[in-house]
Amino acid sequence: MFMPDPAQDVLHYSATPQDAHQKGRRRWRPQWTARMALIPAMAITIFCFYGFIIWTFVISLTRSRLLPVYKFTGFDQYGRLFANERWWTAMQNLAIHGFLFIGGCIVFGYLLAILIDRGVKAEGLFRTVFMLPLSMSFIVTGVIWQWVMNPGLGLQEAVRALGWAGFEFNWIVRPDRSIYTLAIAGIWQQVGLCMALFLAGLRNIDPNIWKAARVDGIPVWRVYLHIITPMMRTVFFTVFILMSAIVMKAFDLVVALTGGGPGFSSDLPARFVVDHILNRQELGLGAAGAFVLLCTVIAVIAPYIYFELQKERSGRGD
16 A cells, blocks of 8 residues: 655645745746836836827917927917817818718728628739728828819819810819818728728638528628627727827828818818917917817717727626
């Protein structure tokens, strides 16, 4: 019969706390190393992002013009900003452009992803064609669409040359339509990115869902509408955040395509801020506009982010 050796038990139990301590140190070292490696990046982010946000707010409380002057005047710059008709025109344009641009990118990107996901032939070619505009900057995109929308050189003139003398597409020179040209050019450039994100999400859907839908005789459009689309909520969330960021900082597309005109009919807040800081030497007023724009972004996006995160946590059962 096998008899346990008490000496071995003593050695075993005496070594257990030391082994646990060593395992803890081995587990602790990689975590501490990773944290130490993140400290420089965190410091740069805190200084360059949050530090400049605070500095911008401080400057907005001063009379700074060409250079920062730390003579505080309270909220006088915000009073000037809210009394500026051009600012309210830019904010109205931001709402229109944001709704059309984000909505158009999501709708067209999702539809293109669905069509490609259905097994279209030459899938690689279609993906390349739709992704190609993304390789261009907004400056190049603005110049291209400025040529296309030019009434004397672009699409209007080409169609009239074919015999349709009454055809008109002069939105770029019409104050009541110029803001829509920004949305058209922006959607054309960014729809490929949205399509790629949606397509990646569709390719991660469990194939058994389609097998069950075919067995039950559910139409394809209903599967996408009632089953697949709710499962793609996180992808929609990602696309919304990315496109919202592009809308809020839209500047180069406006400069290249319309120049903010005719007049200020297609002006956006980012161009308003840059114009007052660099061209009009109104640093305090531009800083006030930048801070108000930041608050607008937080007020619009933060509730949506909170709602999505709460749904994700509740779905995990936390």
